[in-house]
Amino acid sequence: MPYIETVSExxxxxxxxxxxxxxxxxxxTRENISRWLDRGSWFEVGLYGYADFHAVCGDIxxxxxxxxxxxxxxxxxxxxxxxxxxxxxx
Numbered sequence: 550m551p552y553i554e555t556v557s558e559x560x561x562x563x564x565x566x567x568x569x570x571x572x573x574x575x576x577x578t579r580e581n582i583s584r585w586l587d588r589g590s591w592f593e594v595g596l597y598g599y600a601d602f603h604a605v606c607g608d609i610x611x612x613x614x615x616x617x618x619x620x621x622x623x624x625x626x627x628x629x630x631x632x633x634x635x636x637x638x639x
Contacts, residue, residue: 551606553566553604555602573590579611
């Protein structure tokens with residue numbers, strides 16, 4: 550399944566891309582995905598912004614653009630994984 554991961558200073562997000570998303574993106578290139586993200590096509594990215602992204606569709610793998618951003622992503626993921634769900638109510 551095609552997906553995109555984005556990272557900002559406060560959030561790391563992953564989204565499975567639908568056929569409609571792929572239609573709006575067009576040719577699966579860094580430039581087209583960046584334009585799609587800049588249009589606010591994904592609510593969370595519109596809210597948090599994004600510093601970088603990694604995207605995969607079939608055998609096309611668009612890597613993170615920089616090492617520093619990938620390290621922000623690891624920190625954000627670690628912090629997110631440390632969040633425990635609230636206990637369920639009886």
